[in-house]
Amino acid sequence: MPSPEDDDLGGLIGDLEAASKVPAKRRQTNIKSTVEKATALLYDRGALPDELARLVDLLTVRNHLDQASLGAIVRNLYPSGKVSDEVVLRFIGALGHGQLKPSFPLQALFLRWLVMVYHLLENPAVLSQVYSVLFNLLDTAAIRPQLCHLLALVTRRKHVRPFRIQGILDEIQQRRSEYRDDQGVRNGFAVNHAIDQKLKTARSSLPIVRTLHAQESSVTLEEIDSAEAFARNLEKIELPSQLVAVLADPLLQKFLFLRPNAEASSRISNWLMACLGDVASGDADSEIFLDMVEVIHDYVVATKTLPPILLTFFAQFLRIWNGSEKRDIVFECLSFAPLAEFEELYKTLQGLEHAVLDNTPNSQVSLLKFYTSLLRRWTIVMEAANGVDTLPWATIPRLIDYVNQLALTLTQTSPTVGTQLVILDFYGASAVLYSSKKLLQHIEITIPPPLLVYLVYFSPSLAVASRLCGILASYKRAWETVMSPAVARQLTRRERDQVNVFNGFLMDLCNCLWRGRAFSTTDVNAQGCRIPQPVQATLEAYMRTADPDLSLATAFGLSHSPLLCLQSLSYIRQLEEDEMEDLRARHAGPVTQVSLGRLANRGGLALSWQEYRSGVLEYLEAKGFGGISDLMYNTMKNLMRARRS
Structure with missing residues (x-):
């Protein structure tokens, strides 16, 4: 049987706590034997709640104990009773990156321990409450397998596996990369190479910027990657083969704005009208065309303009549109229509109303x-x-x-x-x-x-x-x-x-x-x-x-109007509450010029008719109904004079 001294786990933990504060080279005794005695006791009888809390503090705070000793303690950390929320949260809080965090091998042991004691938790729901914290740690490969095991217990979903999480992280990284590329494209000085994937998902036939048959002395838009390169080579840039890509490419938009070209405008118009014709004749799916309208919408919103070419396009589009699909997108596009002569605009407005209005x-x-x-x-x-x-x-x-x-x-x-x-x-x-x-x-x-x-x-x-x-x-x-x-x-x-x-x-x-x-x-x-x-x-x-x-x-005045009677009476009640100690009578409402005189004679509020009405206007203004006050003070001459004075 072990001696009483050897059975003193609390004392051993105290020795470990003292040793953790001193670098190994400055310690007077070897800590190894103390760790062995503590782990043996933990294995034999387990840790009481107070002892468990002290050991968790020792494990989760960066100190001078070596990794082998800390690992041995975790592997033998058997609780003798239920595990409290505080212990669980201590371990969760020790996970992740940082100089003051425990090493990743030790963090992996923490997660294994949480899996081991999952059925001993006082409150299993505590892990669900920190689900977002655990999920956000999945990008840490060193602890991902243990995290997945714990998440599988929390969510009870068998599909939570390391290889699946790895796949998701590849997808997240890809989206992040595309976002960065897109930010570069939005900067406006690089061809939008990412649009090809975007348009595939949109089932659109809109081409990307590509220049064929370029001369050796010329420069293509695909080569431009900065504002300086664009300005330096502006006069040398060859027109791309598919100019309709201007709808989705900011660099081509800038190029055609700075170097307008009648032939280019004609080619874009012809392409759009041909697409419309295909849909009208039934040779193309209207869904494809509506997806392309989304791309046009992005262009219009980005440039804050609706060029005449696109206005002509919409005038034709409205003839075949059913008036309901993607209505918000069409409305927003047309809201950027240029200010023009009303007769010219009226043709488009008529087409829009004919498509949209359905007697509802x-x-x-x-x-x-x-x-x-x-x-x-x-x-x-x-x-x-x-x-x-x-x-x-x-x-x-x-x-x-x-x-x-x-x-x-x-x-x-x-x-x-x-x-x-x-x-x-x-x-x-x-x-x-x-x-x-x-x-x-x-x-x-x-x-x-x-x-x-x-x-x-x-x-x-x-x-x-x-x-x-x-x-x-x-x-x-x-x-x-x-x-x-x-x-x-x-x-x-x-x-x-x-x-x-x-x-x-x-x-x-x-x-x-x-x-x-x-x-x-x-x-x-x-x-x-x-x-x-x-x-x-x-x-x-x-x-x-x-x-x-x-x-x-x-x-329909301030006192009797169905809209204003409650507000007016509330104003009076507010005044009465402020002077309650000095009042012998209260107004029953609604307020009139005569009733205010009677009220004052009976020991109620001493308020003139003009003061009452002005006060109601201010009360309405304070309640967010300032329009009535605004109109009265801008219309009634006596109120104008009162406000000026």
């Missing part, structure tokens, strides 16, 4: 989103243009007029909040365009249809109403700008006619929101929201029946 609101909404993108891109182009006098400015108001009818149709066919927000996206883009003094020098302001404004304003959504008010406020600022000395032009006759209609919008909305005179037609420019008088009389009678104290004129 969804197709109309998708078309409206396209027009919004087109207008936004044109705004960017016009802002950046130098020769502004040559731009076809008349196209913008004609496009907006054209889209006005589509938007008005959508208010009838799909009167939903989602559709109304899409409609407001378009008019928001228009408002951004009109916010530019540079563009207002040339562009006629075109307002939304009156019926659309009123239908959208009476939406069941406060967000919709607020956005509309914000857009109208932007339009008002545009009108003020174009009628000021800042813009060196006079209003056109059409604009003068629209000003009165637009002022009607403002008067009607202010009558509803602020003045307590909803649907009034007695004020200058007021249109009563275009609600016929007989309908107003019927509504008024209904209101009196439902609530004798409520009139139609005040039913």
Whole structure:
């Protein structure tokens, strides 16, 4: 039987801990016998939880014990009970690369030990929680077999094998290599050799850049590998044999831009039209053609341009397109259409609408989103243009007029909040365009249809109403700008006619929101929201029946409006909460000028009617509904003066 001293595993571990801190040459005694005694005890009786934790710390922290001693300890590290999560995580944390990490042979032993004690873990799920850590270590060949064994236990999938992991790593490395090549290609000064594989997966017949029959004195694009080489040899470069590769090759795109060639443009156009003809005649699969459209899309997005050749191509393509496949790609391509005379553009727009529209609101909404993108891109182009006098400015108001009818149709066919927000996206883009003094020098302001404004304003959504008010406020600022000395032009006759209609919008909305005179037609420019008088009389009678104290004129103000009543009352409640200790009465709501006076007399809030309404506007603004506040402060003269003061 071993002596009591020999059975003291804790003491032996203490000796090992002390020795681990001293280099081998400076130790007074040989540690080998201590390791032998400790491993014998571990083999005979196992390690208690505290002893196991101390040994794991000794194994996982880089120290002065030799690898043979550490390996012997791991191989004899038999736990006498359940293994805690802390021990498992200690071993997992010791895996991987780094100067302070244990050696890879020792890490492999750690993984073998985890496999051995897998059924003794207090919480087997702990390994699932570190699955991503283990998987990310698979690129380390020295511990991959042991990792695979452990992952097989965690995932219970037999296919986790070293050779399969090796195959995956070859694939990952290949993708990484292709990505680096692609980054070089995107730099724009090397032929895109990787496109061949890309196009094979896309089942496209688009060729890659290849120059045949080059002269000895000439230079081919395939030889170019830098910006310097491209600039030095620009005049010597031979045109490649297949110019349509320009759709996918950035270097060829630069070359044809710097050395435009009519023959090259003709060849590209002929190739595209021939491809279209094959599809139209049934000699080619339409799927192949649609895959090629994806390549064209990549070219258009990369260059931010849709050349006339491709615009002609799309005009023909729209005749055979079913209007649904790859719709988003086609829309994005055409949103880069150049700003041109409206008659020229209209042919393409007609073809697009004929292909897309199928008598459903969804197709109309998708078309409206396209027009919004087109207008936004044109705004960017016009802002950046130098020769502004040559731009076809008349196209913008004609496009907006054209889209006005589509938007008005959508208010009838799909009167939903989602559709109304899409409609407001378009008019928001228009408002951004009109916010530019540079563009207002040339562009006629075109307002939304009156019926659309009123239908959208009476939406069941406060967000919709607020956005509309914000857009109208932007339009008002545009009108003020174009009628000021800042813009060196006079209003056109059409604009003068629209000003009165637009002022009607403002008067009607202010009558509803602020003045307590909803649907009034007695004020200058007021249109009563275009609600016929007989309908107003019927509504008024209904209101009196439902609530004798409520009139139609005040039913859409800040206090009583179905959209604003909750926000207005919440504002009052917030004020009351802030002064709760000094109040003897609270407002029951809704708030009126008379009720505020009574409230103050009963010991409630002392708040004037004007303070209340201004406070509600600020409250709405703080809640993200700033459009209403923006319109009121830009329209009501008393609010303008209050803000200036």
